[in-house]
Amino acid sequence: MQLQAVHHIAIICSDYEASKAFYTDLLGFTIIREVYREDRDSYKLDLALNGAYIIELFSFPDAPERPSYPEARGLRHLAFEVMNIKNAVDELRHYGIEVEDIRTDPYTSRRFTFFSDPDGLPLELYEI
Structure with missing residues (x-):
């Protein structure tokens, strides 16, 4: 196996509109594609930075919280x-x-x- 690059990073958010605004309006990512998946009641937003696909932003109803402090595993x-x-x-x-x-x-x-x-x-x- 010869890995070539990191393809994308997937992030699950709790407030889709707030996270969409944060990553696009504030950080400057551009939207490649936005899809609402009715069967999952979920959005999937593909974002690019300087023309390179980098982040998949997901929303899921009732997604559980995850520890986010810097020394947590993961x-x-x-x-x-x-x-x-x-x-x-x-x-x-x-x-x-x-x-x-x-x-x-x-x-x-x-x-x-x-x-x-x-x-x-x-x-x-x-x-x-």
């Missing part, structure tokens, strides 16, 4: 590259998003910080 966080982390943090804060203080990775000397999506999924900004 997916720790989803990281996005940014050119200027201070500008990105300022923009998030302008929209009322809580963002941790910017830190510097002691091994790479790159700056990074964390914030959360509407369901508390930990998201990272990593300055390249």
